[in-house]
Amino acid sequence: MPKHSFILNGKKVSVDIENNVRMLWVLRDVLGVTGPKYGCGIRVCQACTSHLNGKHFNPCSVPVSDIKATDRITTIEGLAKTVKKDLHPVQEAWIKFDVAQCGFCQAGQIMAATALINRVKTSGRKISEADLDSLRNVCRCGTYPRIRQAVKAAAAKM
Numbered sequence: 490m491p492k493h494s495f496i497l498n499g500k501k502v503s504v505d506i507e508n509n510v511r512m513l514w515v516l517r518d519v520l521g522v523t524g525p526k527y528g529c530g531i532r533v534c535q536a537c538t539s540h541l542n543g544k545h546f547n548p549c550s551v552p553v554s555d556i557k558a559t560d561r562i563t564t565i566e567g568l569a570k571t572v573k574k575d576l577h578p579v580q581e582a583w584i585k586f587d588v589a590q591c592g593f594c595q596a597g598q599i600m601a602a603t604a605l606i607n608r609v610k611t612s613g614r615k616i617s618e619a620d621l622d623s624l625r626n627v628c629r630c631g632t633y634p635r636i637r638q639a640v641k642a643a644a645a646k647m
Contacts, residue, residue: 494558497522498567504553512548512556513537516564524565524596528627535626538597538604539564545604565596568603579603582643590630598626598636606644616644 494503497520504519511530516522516539525548528536532550539548540563541556548562556562568577576584579599589595601624609616621637628636 491554493553493556495556496559496561498563499561499570506553508552508554510553512551512553512562515553516548516562522564522566525600526593526596528594528597533627534594534597535601536594536597538600538626540600540604543604543607545601563600565600568600577603578646579606579639579643582639582646585642586635586639588632588635588639590632594626594628598624598628601626602636602640602643606640606647609644610647616641 490505491508492503492505494501496502502520504515506515506519513525513527516525517527525539526536527549528534530549532547535547537547537549538545540546542561563571569575569580571577579602583589583595583599588598605620605624606616609620621640624636624640
């Protein structure tokens with residue numbers, strides 16, 4: 490079986506698994522990282538959203554063979570480590586604005602929001618309503634107004 494290595498939440502990991510296995514199953518079933526959720530498997534709901542080299546990606550649609558040994562994957566479990574705190578500012582905002590209800594989509598929502606804020610900040614802009622409209626993660630509970638408030642608050646702190 491092929492061996493695949495990459496950096497997960499700051500630690501080098503290796504897995505022996507077939508090339509065509511999607512990263513979501515590598516993370517959840519092989520490595521035991523359960524923050525990224527399975528929702529659709531086709532990059533629509535984005536419940537699995539994580540970061541690949543600091544950018545938004547959906548592991549449900551990426552085969553392990555596409556991941557290089559130098560690639561850095563961050564899931565919700567490793568997000569706070571990126572700012573060397575107990576919680577990332579986006580996680581703090583989620584709590585402050587009481588965003589979560591059922592919680593199923595929250596890890597993906599937080600990871601997508603963090604990637605969006607980082608991308609907007611890098612471009613030298615502030616978060617706009619159009620930026621918030623670009624968040625496409627599905628929330629079955631419909632907490633979108635609180636999500637938007639939390640993203641704005643987190644962006645102001647980052």
